Each structure stands twice: as structure tokens, then as C-alpha cells.
């Protein structure tokens with residue numbers, strides 16, 4: 001099994017299936033296709049039906065899209081419990097994953113990862129920080145994310161530090177958000193946090209699998 005990802009330093013879509021596959025205990029090799037270097041579009045087009053990463057090569061097929069790979073993993077590794085056992089938590093965790101997958105355009109665009117228009121590279125892995133965003137559109141996205149974090153933690157978080165207590169797919173999808181909050185120094189208290197969203201974000205940023213991902217950067221995934 002081979003997981004093909006973009007730049008470990010800033011491909012937020014790539015981080016999600018990595019976290020999911022690690023959680024499953026899957027055996028896989030990792031191939032990094034650096035975006036934005038010379039000839040990257042051609043190299044990507046050779047392996048990716050959508051022209052995007054991440055991709056999972058398994059059982060003679062190429063599965064594209066971080067959500068499709070994660071859903072495949074939930075099916076293949078039921079013991080990993082990627083969806084919560086409690087029915088309501090399970091239904092709502094899917095809502096969170098889908099909302100994350102399809103929404104938050106302002107946060108993604110204005111608090112981007114990778115090179116910005118000035119050529120500054122924003123990363124998920126380093127100690128570099130950027131100025132907080134000022135637009136109302138980003139503030140609305142952050143308020144909604146804080147609302148999700150506070151309400152799900154309050155309702156379902158008793159069994160552990162993650163969104164639904166024990167780790168689930170929702171945490172994989174929210175880890176890149178935690179990276180953006182950290183990198184862009186976003187004050188969650190100013191967006192409705194009672195402290196539980198900030199605690200949750202801190203827990204995402206110290207997940208062992210996430211820390212392993214940050215250490216892979218520059219370590220030469222081939």
C-alpha cells in the first residue's frame with residue numbers, strides 16, 4: 001500500500017489520511033510529490049486521476065481524495081473505530097467531517113498553507129508564525145469551528161481529549177485546522193471559546209502521530 005502526498009510541510013489534505021492510516025496501524029509506504037517545484041504538475045498528472053494529492057494505491061486501485069481514503073480505511077480497519085460507537089456521536093462526527101471537507105473556504109484561502117502571493121511559505125510543521133487574519137469571513141469560519149469544538153467536546157468528550165472523546169476521523173480532519181490556528185495565531189477566546197476549543201486544539205497538536213508527521217518533513221519520504 002502506498003500513500004502519495006504533497007509537501008509534508010504544508011499539504012493539509014495529505015495530513016488527514018496519514019493520521020487515519022497511522023491510527024489503523026496500516027502498513028504503507030509514503031511518497032511525497034513536492035508541489036510548486038519544477039515539473040510538479042506533470043509528475044502529479046502521471047499518478048493522479050484528479051491531478052491532486054493525496055492518493056492511496058491499494059489492491060490494484062488508486063483511491064483519490066482524503067475523505068474517500070479515510071472512508072476506505074474505516075471499512076478496511078473496523079477495529080480502529082474511526083467513527084464513534086455512540087450512534088449520535090457517529091452521525092454528528094460524519095457531519096463534522098463533511099462540513100470540514102466541503103467548507104471553510106475563507107479560512108483555507110486567507111490562512112493558506114504553502115506559498116502565499118508574496119512567496120512566503122506558511123507551514124504546519126515549523127515555529128514560524130504569521131499575523132492573524134482580519135477579515136469578517138475568516139472570523140465567521142473560526143466562530144463556527146469553535147462552536148463545533150465547544151459543543152461536541154461538551155456533549156461527547158467525556159471519554160478522552162478528542163472531539164468525541166476517543167480519537168475519531170473528525171480529529172484527522174480538524175488537525176490541519178489546529179495547525180492554521182497555531183500558525184496564524186488565532187485567538188479562539190475572541191471567537192466564542194470557553195477554553196475547551198483551545199485545550200482540544202492543543203491536544204491535536206501534541207498527538208504522537210501528528211508529531212511524527214512533522215518530523216518526516218525534510219526526512220526524505222521518497
Ligand SMILES: N[C@@H](CCC(=O)N[C@@H](CS)C(=O)NCC(=O)O)C(=O)O
Pocket residue numbers: 006010011012013014035051052053054064065066067
Ligand atoms: N478534496 C481533495 C483536495 C485535494 C487538494 O486540493 N490537494 C492539493 C494539495 S494540498 C493539490 O493536490 N493541489 C494541486 C493542484 O490543485 O493542482 C482531497 O481532500 O483530497
